[in-house]
Amino acid sequence: VNDITVKENLPCVNENVDDVTEKSDYDIKTENTRQRIRRVVYMHSREIVEAANKMIKVENRASLVSGLIESYGLHKYLRVTEPRPATFDELSIFHSGEFLEFLKSINDQDDEEKYTEEAQLYGLSYDCPAHTGVYDYVRLITGATVQAAEHLIDNMADAAINWFGGWHHGKKDSAAGFCYSNDIVLGILKLRERFSRVLYVDLDLHHGDGVEDAFCSTNKVLTLSVHKQAVGFYPGTGKVTDVGCGKGKYYAVNIPLKDGIQDTEFSTLVCRILVKIKEKFDPDVVVCQCGADGIIGDPMESFNLTQLSLGRCISTLLSWKLPILLLGGGGYNHANTARCWTYLTSIAVGRKLQNDIPEHKYLLEYGPDYELQITPGNKKNDNSKDYIQNLYHDVLYNINQMMTNTQSR
């Protein structure tokens, strides 16, 4: 197995955050001739920001994310699109009618009445409470992801972004892990209306179990999740031996990691595996969940990543020139999550950002450094070199079992 310690020829495209280089008009004109500027749809409205702000555990995060993106003027390079709520019928393409009827029934109740026997049935309880307006919230968030997918299907965009989506634990008939519906599954089902092979990449600290479960027995959707795996750590699934089932066997790929992994090791491992998956699976479209709870400073206190890790993964995926859907997810240090998703947005539109956070309404949230670049911590790395080597070997073995898409066509 070739040693995967850092080599100069990192398979990930390296995009550093450095000082702003505002291009002159001339540069942009030549740039246009040299490379087509990527068309990027960005799902945003005051209504969805207000709905997302109310979400438990991520209160007000939506305002920080959209505020920081606007403070850098990135919306000038984005096709800002107002999302429409998904209909009951659209949601029932994945979710059960009973579950949706229940969410609808509690939508207007105030909080106390929620903790009934029935609520427990649908995954709503003290550690996954539902707030008033939860059904309205689910319709809006999921509608945005489905609409973003529609823009890719209609070839209206090369990339589509919904930082309010990415709720990867949602199940067919229950809420789970603060995910009240699974917008990702509905987005992938929408993409499958036009694209034959969908690659789903989950960069969140937690295993993307809801998406993997939904597509574990098909070879048309390959789910790749890189996540923390530890005794008692939610959701507990996602072992490297978890490869999917039936026709989907080997089309679920899992990269379980331990605490303390940092940018170089994480991005080298993930990008090398992405390149192998591209060769074998040859996807037509990519969906990437960019959960930011693996970043240093998150209350999850697990990985030791900065936004550079996710940036290198996204740059690699963008270099494939396939239609791509970028989604949010976890991320409980709201300032760092905003830093991360603003950085990823800048990569999607191909603009470099100055490291000093611009003056704007939420500037004080970024103290004491007021810088975009997150500084790595000095957390102990529990991933030994041997562990990473063996894991890489095991993942490659699984990927090589996958029939190349020519064979399985």
Ligand SMILES: O=C(/C=C/c1ccccc1NC(=O)c1ccccc1Oc1ccccc1)NO
């Ligand atoms: O982020 C997730 C899922 C989070 C989750 C799932 C099941 C149960 C709890 C969960 N989340 C949390 O505990 C959680 C979410 C936001 C902020 C603090 C949170 O707790 C703590 C509390 C103390 C330390 C660490 C984490 N999926 O991507």
Ligand SMILES: [Zn+2]
């Ligand atoms: Zn998470």
